[in-house]
Amino acid sequence: MPMILFAATHSDLLTEDMQKTRKKEFVKIVTEMFGTHERNKHFVFDSVFFINGTDKEDQDIQNLKAQLVRIARNQPSWGQRRPLIWVPLELLINNMKTDNINIIPKSHLVQANTMNGDLALSDKQMDDFLLTQHALGKIMYFNLPELNNFIILYPPALVNILRSFVTDEIFWPEDEILRSILRKMTNTGKLYKKDLLKLWQQKQFCKHIPDNETKDFIIQVLIHLDVLVSPKRYSDKSDAHANYYLVPCTVKNEMPKSFLDEQSFANRTISLVFKLQKSSIPSALSFKLIGAVSSIWPIMELNGHPLLYHSSAVLCVDAKTEFRIIVEETKVVVYLTHVSSKSSISPDIAASIQECLTSTLEVVLKFYLTSIGKSHQNANLSNLFHIEIGEVCHRSPCVVTISKANMNSDWMCDSGNEHSSRYPLLWFFNKKQNECPSHCPGLAKPILTKSPSEQELARFAVQLTNSCCRDLVLHLGLELLDWQDIEDCYTGMSLIVIIMALHCWKTKRIRGKPTKSFTNLLDAMKAVDETRHLLCKVFREDTDLLDIADVRLQEIPHNDVLEGLPENLGNCAVQLGIELGITVSSIKETMVRYHKDMYKQISDILRKWKSSIQVKPTIYRLMLALERVDTGGLDYLKKIYLGQ
8 A cells, every 4th residue: 555755855954963853853743743644554654764865875865765665565566477468568658658758548559459469458458457557656547537538658747747837936937928827826726727728838848738639638637636626516417617727736825814703703604514524535625615616606806816715715695695615624614694694694595505515525525535445335424424503603613413403492502602593504494495384483583673675675575466565565654645656657567666665665764663674564564464474585595596507607798698688588677687786776767768668778787787896797696686587588598608
């Protein structure tokens, strides 16, 4: 089995006595660091080699060689007889290496094999040969889809290719365009495919990857080795076609501690913790998780800088909701935060984030464990990790098991603080239920005291009939004349009448009723004999589009697409504008400017939305709004961007 030794360079800078002291210190340090590691049998702790690269006769180099030989002799493959029919291919590979041929299509070797007559290998024997050569470190061959069509004859060639983007700044090329690519990658953790290909156009890399097929193969190898991480979802339903990659090994900045110190952060946040059962999980796990969720929800930006850090990131759900994912050794911690309070968090969004992370963790952990010889094809999730849910307490997650949260409405933590189970259980909300269950208590007190937003009022309006809304707003304090004026202004547009009536209630000064809260709405609904659970639906989200979400939809839609959209929509400028975050006053201005021209109204709403800076105007956000409005247009975008 592979063994790990420790060596240090530049020993010529230390005196002999200092070397002896430092060696003892280093042995102690590495033993403390890895002595309790679950795979500590693969570490050699008793010696650290101090190398002087300027001296060919350096004794520690000789000692290191001797140690490596001893380890090699102890390998299971040492002394095994190799089949005679391997010899022609081994000689051919050695000759190609001598001719500086580093990477070849597998078909070339297969064709050469057919010319060996009686010594030709069958297909199975060929794969056995290649896998054995790979295990011995002579070549690199991955018998996996998208990887098994090429063979890396000279593994150090891959190291040379890596130097094109994994390198210290002192080794960056002089070309300013290439330097800017590397600088942007270092600052953001992102490397666009077009920029990677531009780096590979340099003379020293072209010889290793001369054509597009080889370049695509190398990219897939780097993804397989977690050097590059593709933002994609790990499910059968969706596979993102990313035009960029995350580069874990180049991201060094840690998430600022201040991110957890924001005012009222704990009161606005629920937490989710995955506790991994194994400790030897590659550090790139965090970027696979971030890559998976960022195919749906984009990484947030602050002053044009993406909030992507070493083993952590901040992602944007919408203008009012964000979540943070942090990988800490054997824990994955997730914080979901709403700008006002945790009671306003959409249960569908919380459940969707949990489901995405859980499925990704399962697939990735099984892959890692299988790659080190473990069989986990039918492994239970509890053998890989277990999940705890909770809130935030003293800048850290305060969590309990799911079963405890289900059995107890609240719990007392070790710090003596009382926590409610209601909001953490949103992580496991049943998204398939359309109506509230019989035990639903209705909106929580923090929401009831809050003033509804224009978007929340619009979603409430969809559930009301014209006559019901009339009775409701009259009970809320509007005059009959107010209602009649709105009806006259929007004749024949029943839903818009309801939306504008609720907006009028929210903005008008009503004597004796200074507050405009969900409590007022609830009281009015009781008075007109409407179910209180209509308000619960205001905070529901349709998550059907998550099945098709990927990074392609995180781009800003083209102007020509937006110009063609109004013809595929009905008269929905008001609802669409509100769902896209345009204020009602701005929507009214559009409707007055383009009176009786619904196409121009929608075009103007789309223009205002695209020019907004509060939240990135992505294709996916537009799809979500069109799905909520439900007057057409969604199929139009699917056909253009997804070919559906």
